[in-house]
Amino acid sequence: MASPRGCQLLSLRPLGARRLVYSQLLLPQTLRAAVPWSRRQSTQSDAPRFNNTSPHNDSQDLSHLNPSPEDYSRFIFQDKCSVTMYAGSGGHGCVSFLREKYIEEGPANGGDGGSGGGIYIQTVEGLTSLHKLARRGVVKAGRGKNGQGKSRGGLRGDDILIQVPIGTVIREIERHDPVAEENARRRRAYLEQQAQESEGVEEGEEGAAFTPIRHDRWVLYPGANPSDFLTVKFPRLKPRRQAIAAMEPKAPIYLDLSERMDKPLLLAAGGAGGLGNPAFATRDMGRPRFASRGEGGTMLQLDFELKLLADVGLVGKPNAGKSTLLRSLTNSRTRIGNWEFTTLSPHIGTVIVDDHKGRPMVESKGKVHRNNFTIADIPGLVEDAHLDRGLGHGFLRHIDRAGILAFVLDLSAGDPVQELKKLWHELGEYERLRDNEPPKPLEEEPEGVIDWNPSSTGLPELEEGRNSPLETAADSHAIHHQFDKPIGSLPPLAMPPVHTKPWFVVATKADLEHTQEQYRALQEYLSAVQNGTADHPSGHADGWKQKVTAVPVSAMRGEGVSRIPKLVMELLN
Numbered sequence: 001m002a003s004p005r006g007c008q009l010l011s012l013r014p015l016g017a018r019r020l021v022y023s024q025l026l027l028p029q030t031l032r033a034a035v036p037w038s039r040r041q042s043t044q045s046d047a048p049r050f051n052n053t054s055p056h057n058d059s060q061d062l063s064h065l066n067p068s069p070e071d072y073s074r075f076i077f078q079d080k081c082s083v084t085m086y087a088g089s090g091g092h093g094c095v096s097f098l099r100e101k102y103i104e105e106g107p108a109n110g111g112d113g114g115s116g117g118g119i120y121i122q123t124v125e126g127l128t129s130l131h132k133l134a135r136r137g138v139v140k141a142g143r144g145k146n147g148q149g150k151s152r153g154g155l156r157g158d159d160i161l162i163q164v165p166i167g168t169v170i171r172e173i174e175r176h177d178p179v180a181e182e183n184a185r186r187r188r189a190y191l192e193q194q195a196q197e198s199e200g201v202e203e204g205e206e207g208a209a210f211t212p213i214r215h216d217r218w219v220l221y222p223g224a225n226p227s228d229f230l231t232v233k234f235p236r237l238k239p240r241r242q243a244i245a246a247m248e249p250k251a252p253i254y255l256d257l258s259e260r261m262d263k264p265l266l267l268a269a270g271g272a273g274g275l276g277n278p279a280f281a282t283r284d285m286g287r288p289r290f291a292s293r294g295e296g297g298t299m300l301q302l303d304f305e306l307k308l309l310a311d312v313g314l315v316g317k318p319n320a321g322k323s324t325l326l327r328s329l330t331n332s333r334t335r336i337g338n339w340e341f342t343t344l345s346p347h348i349g350t351v352i353v354d355d356h357k358g359r360p361m362v363e364s365k366g367k368v369h370r371n372n373f374t375i376a377d378i379p380g381l382v383e384d385a386h387l388d389r390g391l392g393h394g395f396l397r398h399i400d401r402a403g404i405l406a407f408v409l410d411l412s413a414g415d416p417v418q419e420l421k422k423l424w425h426e427l428g429e430y431e432r433l434r435d436n437e438p439p440k441p442l443e444e445e446p447e448g449v450i451d452w453n454p455s456s457t458g459l460p461e462l463e464e465g466r467n468s469p470l471e472t473a474a475d476s477h478a479i480h481h482q483f484d485k486p487i488g489s490l491p492p493l494a495m496p497p498v499h500t501k502p503w504f505v506v507a508t509k510a511d512l513e514h515t516q517e518q519y520r521a522l523q524e525y526l527s528a529v530q531n532g533t534a535d536h537p538s539g540h541a542d543g544w545k546q547k548v549t550a551v552p553v554s555a556m557r558g559e560g561v562s563r564i565p566k567l568v569m570e571l572l573n
């Protein structure tokens with residue numbers, strides 16, 4: 001028993017030391033004293049101290065809402081990542097001949113190679129972060145197995161299914177498609193030949209020209225001498241794609257996966273398998289001693305970005321009590337601390353709203369029943385956050401992505417109306433800066449952009465004339481020109497203006513003294529905004545103000561928070 005305990009203590013020590021340094025740097029004198037106090041909460045006997053006055057003490061387990069410093073888990077969050085994907089290449093065809101007693105020179109019986117594995121994508125409910133995908137970095141589908149003798153075909157390569165959260169946007173950064181490149185090469189060769197013919201080069205001369213064997217395209221019979229092939233005329237080998245490749249979205253890929261998908265969507269099909277030697281048998285050459293190699297798989301470099309973070313985003317100053325509020329509403333284990341910037345990355349919690357029998361209580365817009373919504377706890381906003389102060393722009397971007405904004409105002413910390421206006425000011429400034437950014441190159445080329453709607457039954461448009469070698473070559477030429485120069489950073493996602501989003505206020509720490517007057521003033525102001533007698537705090541005349549209200553809560557005691565799910569469900573509708 002002794003050794004594991006020792007280990008635990010060792011691992012916690014540096015953390016405690018670091019926290020103390022933070023607290024001394026960031027906290028005012030009055031709050032500093034609270035840090036050792038909150039650390040003391042870890043012992044059972046001290047835990048209920050601050051709650052002595054609360055009538056709920058006995059009935060509720062409040063330790064979840066005012067956790068000890070040890071009681072937190074690190075939530076790894078990533079809302080952006082770039083992943084390189086390789087579809088599997090096809091297996092090679094086999095060169096083999098029937099060998100049987102009394103059959104001297106058996107016919108060709110090499111099997112075809114198996115096709116390479118494809119890469120599929122699907123949105124699933126319950127995922128909130130891209131960190132798992134980001135950690136993989138490179139994703140490779142399986143290669144098809146080579147064909148074998150006795151006409152045995154090779155096995156297909158394994159497919160890869162990538163699961164992403166709903167609201168992921170996928171954009172293509174780079175593509176390397178061996179089939180398209182081979183087509184382009186053939187096209188160039190064809191054009192050169194045409195040019196030569198028009199210049200009057202005689203056919204006889206050209207026909208005699210020596211063409212080296214393309215070992216990247218052909219498999220030769222292992223027992224044969226290379227010189228045996230000098231006189232062999234290899235057939236023209238068109239690069240092939242699997243039939244399923246017709247279901248790939250148009251290049252360059254731009255997908256906005258904003259709904260749950262029942263079926264996966266193909267991003268890149270694997271390369272077609274090579275053909276066995278029977279495929280090349282002709283009347284003149286009954287026993288071809290070559291087979292074709294499998295086609296290479298497409299390489300895609302894709303940028304993933306989470307567009308919609310959560311249904312509700314908590315916006316507030318550092319230390320306002322956002323994380324405590326999230327804990328009181330959900331099972332989240334987000335970290336709480338009486339100092340600023342406790343939360344360093346968004347945490348998402350899910351609130352289940354049902355009749356305790358699993359049946360949803362509310363029906364939302366698209367007539368789809370919902371029994372849950374998600375809340376994102378975002379790091380606190382400081383003044384001039386839009387100028388990258390505090391924890392920077394990144395978190396304003398997260399606010400941008402929540403459907404509903406919940407402004408968390410600490411009633412014990414100054415005038416809440418002024419606080420609310422400051423928060424709106426930061427959002428407005430951020431939006432202004434974002435919208436004034438110069439447009440990036442990809443925005444000027446919208447022709448490759450498709451709106452993928454997973455609920456529609458139709459397939460995405462197919463690449464036109466993909467099977468015709470000349471047209472395909474031209475296409476691939478275009479692709480190549482586009483990717484000659486790297487696209488660089490992609491343009492930001494287009495979001496609806498922040499001031500048009502539904503919002504409400506959570507007035508927290510209402511259990512503290514002298515907060516009633518503050519709440520009253522806040523509620524008066526919000527009523528005035530709703531009636532139109534006061535300006536919308538964002539300063540926009542067309543700001544959303546259909547039902548602006550403030551919910552007084554004491555998140556730490558879990559009081560008043562039950563009104564929030566009802567309000568959110570109303571707003572979601």
Ligand SMILES: Nc1nc2c(ncn2[C@@H]2O[C@H](COP(=O)(O)OP(=O)(O)OP(=O)(O)O)[C@@H](O)[C@H]2O)c(=O)[nH]1
Nearest residue numbers: 319320321322323324337338341342343380555556
């Ligand atoms: N009295 C009282 N204290 C609260 C309440 N809600 C939160 N607190 C305290 O306020 C402090 C800050 O709470 P957090 O939830 O970490 O605040 P935050 O807004 O997430 O802070 P950052 O993550 O730094 O942005 C903690 O010490 C909480 O215990 C409340 O309703 N009443």
Ligand SMILES: [Mg+2]
Nearest residue numbers: 322323342343
């Ligand atoms: Mg927090």
